[in-house]
Amino acid sequence: MSEKNREGKRTARERLAIEREKQKARERRRRTMIVAAAVVGVLGLAAVVGVIAANAGKDEEETAGPVVAPKGAMGKDGLAIPVGQESAKSTLTIWEDFRCPACANFENMYRATIHELVDKGQLKVEYHLATIIDGNMGGTGSVRAANAAACAQDAGKFTPYHDVLFQNQPQETDDAFAENSKLLELAGKVEGLKTPAFEACVNDGKHDSWVARSNEAFQKGGFRGTPTVLLDGKDIFGDQKNPLTPAKLKQLVEAANK
Known part of the structure; x- marks a missing residue:
């Protein structure tokens, strides 16, 4: 050859x-x-958003700078924002992303029930903030909104501002929360929140590194996605065979308080 x-x-x-x-x-x-x-x-669609989200955002760069937790933050590394009386017998742990549509659906459906149980002293809530949609869709709206919410916690206005953000959530593909001006505009809906101190906190990204630390904890936690909702440590949300309802949540909490 x-x-x-x-x-x-x-x-x-x-x-x-x-x-x-x-x-x-x-x-x-x-x-x-x-x-x-x-x-x-x-x-189903809502659960899939969470599944996809749980595996996203792992390549995000960590924010440089000192980790400054918001006032009153508690738990490991001060990553939980508590709402309600410490003496409440039941604890609801919620992992959320302000850009997450499934999180907004959860909040819109369960908000009134959660507020009622908190006001009765039967339930305390520990909010944990994640930024996985930034990783999925691109942008910085999850981070910016989480920092602003932490700034609202400093001002003692976390709950009403948290609710305003979800009630005014843009489309998932619209990174409107990336603009501090939008976050400050929404702060005007919460009485007494939009102060020079709050504006400086938002514009300076005071809690950006804390937000990054919180998202890192979410990624390491092995959660399926956002929202992740635990009642006294047990995952109660996302089971299609035994779906949670506001009435069922109320029943579980009231039973624990008897």
Whole structure:
């Protein structure tokens, strides 16, 4: 066999090997898409948002600077914002992202029940803030809104501002919360919140590093996504076979308080 023929066969083998590798890569992508489609079918749209979110944002750069927790933050590394009486017998732990549509759906459905139980002294809530939608969709709205909420906690106005943010949540693809001016505009809906101290806190990103630390804790926590809702440490939200309702939440909390 001539050297030219041997070279031609060697080149053909190399092309075939390359094509095989491309085919393997295509097959891996196809299997991944099939698995993702199966998840959609089993969990439903809202749950899928959480599943996807739980695996996103892992490549975000950590914010530099000292970690400054908001006033009254508690728990490990001071990452929980508490609401309600410490003496309440039941604790609701909520992981949320202000850009997360499923979180807004949860808040709009359960807000009145949670407020009622907190006001009765039967429930205390520990809010944890995540920024996974920034990782999914791009942008900084999750981070900016979380910092602003932490600034509202400094001012003793976390709950009403938290509610205003979810009640005015933009579309997931609209990074409106990335603009501090928008966050300050919404602060005007909370009586007594929009002060020079609050504005400086928002504009300076006072709690940005704390927000990054909180999101890191979420990523390491192994949660399926946002919202993650735990009652006395037990995950009570997202089970399609035994769905939570406001009435059921009220029943669980009242039973614990008997």
